[in-house]
Amino acid sequence: MNVEEWATIRGNLCHQWLANHYLQQLRYWVEKISNSPEDLCPEFEEDFMQFTLTQWVRKSRVAHWVVEKAHVELSPKSCFLDVPLARLPKEIREPLAGACEKLWLVRTAHLRELARKRVEEMDDAYERLICCLRDRPRPLDPKTATQCVPYAKDFLGSCAELKRTLEDLPRLAGTSWDMEMQADD
Amino acid sequence: MIDVPTGSFASLPRILVIDDQWGSIYGGKRANQDRFTWCDERRILDETEDVRGHRKSDYVARAVFFRGQRPVTAKVGDIVVNDIQGTLDVVRGGWNCVAENRWACVFVDLEFLTGSVTKESSEIIPGMPVGCERDRTPEAYFGLDLIRAIRNEFPRLPIVILSSNEEHKDRIDEQYSRLGVREFIAKSAETPSIALKEFAGCLERNGLIPDPSGVIAGRSVSLLEVLKQARLVAWSRANVLIRGESGTGKEPLAQLILKISSNQVAGPQISQSCADFSDSLVESELFGHVKGAFTSAISDRKGLIEAANGGDLFLDELGTLSPTVQSKLLRVIESQAFTRVGDYKPIKVEVRFVAATNEPLEDLVREGDFRHDLLPRLNVVSLILPPLRDRLEDMPYLVKAIIKRLGDFETKIADMVP
Numbered sequence: 048m049n050v051e052e053w054a055t056i057r058g059n060l061c062h063q064w065l066a067n068h069y070l071q072q073l074r075y076w077v078e079k080i081s082n083s084p085e086d087l088c089p090e091f092e093e094d095f096m097q098f099t100l101t102q103w104v105r106k107s108r109v110a111h112w113v114v115e116k117a118h119v120e121l122s123p124k125s126c127f128l129d130v131p132l133a134r135l136p137k138e139i140r141e142p143l144a145g146a147c148e149k150l151w152l153v154r155t156a157h158l159r160e161l162a163r164k165r166v167e168e169m170d171d172a173y174e175r176l177i178c179c180l181r182d183r184p185r186p187l188d189p190k191t192a193t194q195c196v197p198y199a200k201d202f203l204g205s206c207a208e209l210k211r212t213l214e215d216l217p218r219l220a221g222t223s224w225d226m227e228m229q230a231d232d
Numbered sequence: 233m234i235d236v237p238t239g240s241f242a243s244l245p246r247i248l249v250i251d252d253q254w255g256s257i258y259g260g261k262r263a264n265q266d267r268f269t270w271c272d273e274r275r276i277l278d279e280t281e282d283v284r285g286h287r288k289s290d291y292v293a294r295a296v297f298f299r300g301q302r303p304v305t306a307k308v309g310d311i312v313v314n315d316i317q318g319t320l321d322v323v324r325g326g327w328n329c330v331a332e333n334r335w336a337c338v339f340v341d342l343e344f345l346t347g348s349v350t351k352e353s354s355e356i357i358p359g360m361p362v363g364c365e366r367d368r369t370p371e372a373y374f375g376l377d378l379i380r381a382i383r384n385e386f387p388r389l390p391i392v393i394l395s396s397n398e399e400h401k402d403r404i405d406e407q408y409s410r411l412g413v414r415e416f417i418a419k420s421a422e423t424p425s426i427a428l429k430e431f432a433g434c435l436e437r438n439g440l441i442p443d444p445s446g447v448i449a450g451r452s453v454s455l456l457e458v459l460k461q462a463r464l465v466a467w468s469r470a471n472v473l474i475r476g477e478s479g480t481g482k483e484p485l486a487q488l489i490l491k492i493s494s495n496q497v498a499g500p501q502i503s504q505s506c507a508d509f510s511d512s513l514v515e516s517e518l519f520g521h522v523k524g525a526f527t528s529a530i531s532d533r534k535g536l537i538e539a540a541n542g543g544d545l546f547l548d549e550l551g552t553l554s555p556t557v558q559s560k561l562l563r564v565i566e567s568q569a570f571t572r573v574g575d576y577k578p579i580k581v582e583v584r585f586v587a588a589t590n591e592p593l594e595d596l597v598r599e600g601d602f603r604h605d606l607l608p609r610l611n612v613v614s615l616i617l618p619p620l621r622d623r624l625e626d627m628p629y630l631v632k633a634i635i636k637r638l639g640d641f642e643t644k645i646a647d648m649v650p
Contacts, residue, residue, distance in 0.1 A: 106356075
């Protein structure tokens with residue numbers, strides 16, 4: 048795997064799928080079942096339940112992968128593959144790159160941990176929502192909708208948090224690194 | 233909330249949305265739900281060919297969605313490519329047509345994913361290709377090529393950027409403002425009410441909601457441009473000079489400006505036709521007088537300028553003012569102060585002037601009938617209303633507006649008859 052591939056998969060997950068598709072439809076559905084379940088278009092609800100909501104099952108695996116492999120994109124080790132650091136003699140470059148990466152991994156562990164936590168929170172919220180929706184009539188009647196609203200809102204909140212974290216992941220790691228370097232100076 | 237005409241869909245502004253995801257037609261029984269939710273939250277009537285279902289009654293706009301790519305309905309195995317010529321054909325079709333169906337505005341997405349449609353890429357969003365890194369950099373967005381091409385062929389068509397890339401907004405602004413495109417609307421919003429507010433605000437800023445009161449009716453490009461400028465200037469405190477032939481709607485336009493700015497001004501908004509002033513009392517009417525200033529001045533009296541302090545003063549038929557009054561008016565605009573007739577104490581005021589005239593003021597200046605130094609001070613922003621002969625396509629809207637007004641009037645008469 049190379050950096051470009053990671054960035055493409057992260058972009059597809061975060062931007063194309065989560066921001067432009069999943070979050071938008073989820074927010075619409077939650078808004079409708081919270082405030083006016085009677086206005087919810089039955090065709091939309093059917094399509095949402097059958098095709099959209101369940102997409103998280105597959106995308107969860109991608110999200111876990113993106114977080115686990117984040118260090119490949121963010122690690123300062125990749126800087127040693129490019130000029131001018133690539134011109135360093137191998138016996139200096141390799142241990143220096145390794146040391147930089149180790150230091151960086153320690154210092155940014157909390158950021159990757161946060162991202163991992165966000166994905167797990169979304170997994171849990173999804174499970175709770177699916178449990179609540181299981182064996183319920185479709186389209187949801189107002190009573191059922193009311194019962195599911197807290198779980199739906201919880202899942203929506205987790206989803207929005209995950210989007211923010213995935214967007215911030217590369218930026219936060221860089222900022223944190225820079226800030227800590229400055230603090231050490 | 234912005235009051236827009238409802239009931240007749242043809243009267244709603246019709247926009248073209250060029251977006252690879254929303255313009256995609258899935259085929260089969262599945263509808264494009266991304267487009268559905270976007271439209272429903274913003275109260276947009278979707279006129280794209282694949283839409284079925286019920287129509288509501290509270291829309292603020294109509295929209296047609298186009299993918300900007302070939303094929304519009306993509307299947308696994310297809311290769312999706314960007315299509316400038318096809319897009320320009322769609323734009324052209326909705327520009328060279330009857331006024332009510334003409335694009336009021338084009339919304340252009342920035343990123344257009346290209347490449348093969350694989351089983352995996354199409355699994356979540358039907359027909360979506362794999363995309364590549366090139367599709368995702370602001371300097372290489374296909375949206376930029378599209379905007380350049382549309383700008384080149386349709387320089388007067390308003391363009392709005394539609395994007396979910398708020399994090400790249402600065403870089404995007406840098407690229408696109410050179411093409412005169414400064415409006416940027418986010419694809420998604422936190423709540424439906426924010427979504428609607430943002431969308432309706434965008435329509436309003438672009439002059440696409442012709443006029444809530446229906447006084448200035450029409451869909452012609454030249455009228456919409458004047459309305460857009462009027463809305464922009466209404467939010468400022470710059471003096472405005474409205475020009476145009478008789479019957480073009482100068483006074484209603486001034487009233488629209490006053491109405492829009494009414495939320496921001498602390499003082500009153502006063503309208504007066506200068507032609508109504510009698511020669512002997514014009515100075516007193518405008519600047520006020522003190523007791524004893526002239527024979528019938530039995531008490532102190534505020535003039536219109538003082539009465540409008542902190543607000544707006546609309547002066548219609550500006551060309552009828554005498555040179556003496558013009559000179560005094562010039563001093564008010566320059567120094568924001570004046571004296572009442574018969575008094576010597578200056579009174580400070582803060583008034584924004586909106587003036588209207590059908591006279592060629594430059595000719596009057598040449599002939600010495602209008603002060604050359606007053607004109608540029610009133611003419612900070614000049615709005616020129618096109619004559620009706622140049623916008624005959626607005627005739628049906630005007631006729632409808634007049635019939636509606638007459639209908640309202642007759643209802644009032646009928647109410648009065650016992």
